[in-house]
Every structure is written in C-alpha cells, then in structure tokens.
Amino acid sequence: MSLRPVLETRAAQPHIEGAGVHLHRAFGFGDPSEQDPFLLFDDFRGDHPDMYSKGFPWHPHRGIETITYVLDGEVEHGDSLGNRGTLGAGSVQWMTAGSGILHQEMPRGNAAGQMHGFQLWANLPGSLKMTAPRYQDIQGSDIPEVIDDDGTAVKVIMGELWGTKGPVDGIAADPSYLDISVPPGVKKTFKVDTYRQTFAYVFAGAGAFSDASAPQGVLIEKDVMGQEVNIRDLSGNRTLVRFGTGDEITVQASEEGVRFLLVSGAPIKEPVAWHGPIVMNTQAELQQAMKDLRNGTFIQPAH
Template sequence: MSIRPVLETRRAQPAIEGAGVHLHRAFGFHDPSELDPFLLFDDFRNDDPARYTQGFPWHPHRGIETITYVLAGEVDHGDSLGNSGRLGAGDVQWMTAGSGILHQEMPRGNLQGQMHGFQLWANLPAALKMTAPRYQDVKAPDIPEITDDDGTRVRVIVGSFWGRRGPVDGIAADPQYLDISVPPGVSKTFKIDTYRRSFAYVFEGAGAFAYASRPTGVLLEKEIAGQEVNIRDMSGNRTLIRFGTGDEVTVQAGPDGIRFLLISGAPIEEPVAWHGPIVMNTQDELRQAMADLRNGTFIRPAQ
C-alpha cells in the first residue's frame, strides 16, 4: 500500500460569475491536464442574498459534464430541452451537456439567507463530446451515508465505497465523489484507485493530509511538515489539496474535526480546446461550436 503524497495545497480564490454570483474557485481555466478529467471546481457559499440571487442566467455548454452538489439553500434550474427542477439541501445534479444545451441555474437561500453548494466540471472524451444531453437529479435521501465505528461519516455521491454505491451512474470519467466528515483527533485512511487523479477540498474544520511509512494513528503535524494542510491556518477557509500517485489518502482531523470532498477520476489524456463553458478537442471544433451558437444550430434535435 502507498499513501498519496500531497503535491500542493492552495486556497480557493474569490471570483464573480453569472450575473454577479460571488464564489470561490479552487481550480479552472488554467492547466486542464493538472486534474484531468476535471476542469473546474467552484464553491458558491454566501450568507448575503445580494451576492448570489442574480444567479447564472441562460448560457450554453458543450463537451463537458457539470456536477452540482447543494448543501444549503436551493437551486432552480431549467434548460432548452424543457427540463426544469429544484435542487435542495443534500441534492445532486449531474448534467451531461454533450452536443449542446442552454440552461440556467438560479440559487435561492434558506430561511436564514444562506446558500452553499459546489459545482465541478468533468471533461468528456472525444468519442462522447457530441453525445445526447441528459440529466441525473438525485435527492438527498437516495444518497448512501455510511458511519464507521470511530464516527467517520461518508456520503457516497458517485462510485463505490465501503460496500455502498452512489446513485449517479454512466459518467464518462468513471469518478468517485465522496463527502467525508472525520471527528476531532481521528486519523483515517481512505482507499483510492491508483490510476485515478484525485483531490480533496476542505470546507469545514481543519486537518492534515500526509504520506508516511508508519501506521495510521501516529501522524503528528511535526512529523509531516511540508506535506500537510496546516491545521492552524485552514479552519474556516476553503482549501484544495492535490495528491500524487498512490492507493490511499490519509488525514489527521484537527480539534474541531474536518469535512471535505474527496474526488477522483480516470484521466482522459486528450487535447483540450476550451472557451468558457464549451470544451472541445481542437480549435476547429471550438470555432464550429461558436458558429453554431451564432446561427441557431447549437441545440441538436434528438436522434
């Protein structure tokens, strides 16, 4: 067994998208090979409705899949194919844009005005860039949640973990998407397929991720200096942890525990031509997508 080393930790950066949604971006629009097959990850968390209620009005997507996971508040959505719905706290939507879709996403806060959710973009391989669009909307009660003997809780959104399988399926990147909570002071190791790219995103509490050639349970901050997310600095912020290769991830929870997303997927390793919400393989394909938008042929009829 080999514990994945931490290659990098970085804070998500403030950004404004849509019609004025204030969010934090952990990665995106830089090097698409860094976390291939994943392209972008946004954390849209806010307690001020003025900073998110204008939402993400009608916009196109082609060549990717978008994964929306809501923790607080709601997101109303609709698209050019006539689909509409509402995501509530704990719900997940996996949208395969494929050949092209126009849609909108409009966040609404809870009774306290709080809105919190994540959106992840996953690339599609060339063979599926022009596949028919589809949605998978999953309600919170349908997502398996497992509690281990030490109090660790895992929601299995996509993929298989600890004998349970998430309800979202048929995704090109064959990903694993877990929402993990580890109690204060607990050290825990999680299996990840060796051949997947992986990252963690911490959004509550604090902890240290590390590699070590010693048993789980004896990781101390001073022993893993240079390979940890600093416990003193991480509490309350938004931190991305990018891992190297290996088949395990180890975390030591801080005094208030830690909650993070652990996401991995099989790399596609194909050329990427990217402009905003459209991701193709070549510049010619990208130009064709732009032309389709201009001349009204972006949305393909159902086959």
C-alpha cells in the same frame, strides 16, 4: 499499499461568476491536464442573497458534464430542452451537456438567507462530446451515508466505499465523489484507485493530508487528542489538496474535525480546446460550436 503524497495545497480564490455570484474557484481555466478529467471546481456560498441571488442566467455548455452539489439553500434550474426542477439541500445534479444545451441556474437561500453549493466540471472524451444531453437529479435522501465505528461519516454520491455504492452512474470519467466528515483527532485512511486523478477540497474544519512520518525538520506538534500533526500541512476551509500517485489517502483531523470532498476520475489524456463553457478537442470544433451559437443551431436534434 502506497500512500499518495501531497503535491500541493492551495487556497480557492475569490471570483465573481454568472450575473454576480460571489464564489471561490479552486481550479479552472488553467492547465487542463493538471486535474484531467476535471476542468473546474467552484465553491459558491453566501450568508446574504446579494451574494448569489442573481444566479447564472441562460448560458451554453457543450463537450462537458457539470456536477452541482447543494449543501444549503436550493438551486432552481431550467434548460432549452424544457427540463425544470429544484435542487434542495443535500441533492446533486449531474448534467451531461454533450452536443449542447442552454440552461440557467438560480440559487436561493435557506430561511436564514444562507446558500452553499459546489460545481465541478468534468471533461468528455472526444467520442462522447456530441452525445445527447441528459440529467441525473438525485435527492439528498437518496444519497447513502455510511458511518464507521470511529464516527467518520461519508456520503457516497458516486463510486463505492466500504461496500456502499452511490446513486449516480453512467458517467464518462467513472469518477468517485465522496463527502467525508472525520471527527476531531481521528486519523483515517481511504482507498483510492492508483490510476485515478484525485483531489480533496476542505470546506469545514481542518486536517493534515500527509504521511505519518513527516520529513525531517518539519515542525510537529500534538493536538488536543494527543495525536501528532504536522502543523505546516494543516488544510483548512476552502483549501484544495492535490495528490501524487498511490492507492491510499490518509487524513489526520484537527481538534475541530474536518469535512472535505474527495473526488477522483480516470484521466482522458486528449487535446483540449476550451472557451468558457464549451470544451472540445480541436480549435476547428470550438469554432464550429461558436458558429452554431451564432446561427441558432447549437441545440442538436435528437437522434
């Protein structure tokens, strides 16, 4: 077994998207090979409707899949194919844009006015970029949660953990998407596929994603549970953790515990031509998509 080293930790950056939604972007519109097959990850949350209520009005997508996971509040969605629906707290929508779709997403807060969700973009290989669009809407009650003896709780959205499979399937990148909560002071190891690109995103509490044997000269202290923690490696709220290669990831939860998403997928390793919500392989394909938008032929007929 080999523990994946931490290549980088970085804070998600404030950003305004859509018609004025305040969010934090962990990665996106940078080097597409860095997180291949993933292109972008946004954390949108707010305690007041002014921060999110104008939402994401009608906009196009082609050549990618978008994954929306709602923690608090809800998101109403509609598209050019006539689909309508509402994602409630705990639910997930996996949208395969494929050949092209126009849609909108409008967040609404809970009774206290709070809204929190995530959106991840996954690339499609060239062979599937013009596939027919489709949706998978998964209610929170249909997402299995497994709880280990030490209190670690994992919602298995996609992939498999401890013999439990998530409900989302048929995705090109064949990813794993886990929502993990580790109790205060607990150290936990998770198996990951050696050949998958993997990242963690911490959104509550804090934890140290590092080898038990810290490098010489790095400051070590003990938390309230008596566990040694490399305090320079603690990752807290809105922190992206990028990993190197290996087949295990270990996290040491802080005295407040830690909650994070653990996401992995098979790299596509293809050229990327990217403009906003449209991601193709070549500039010619990208130009054709923009031409289709102008000409009103962006939505392809069903085959």
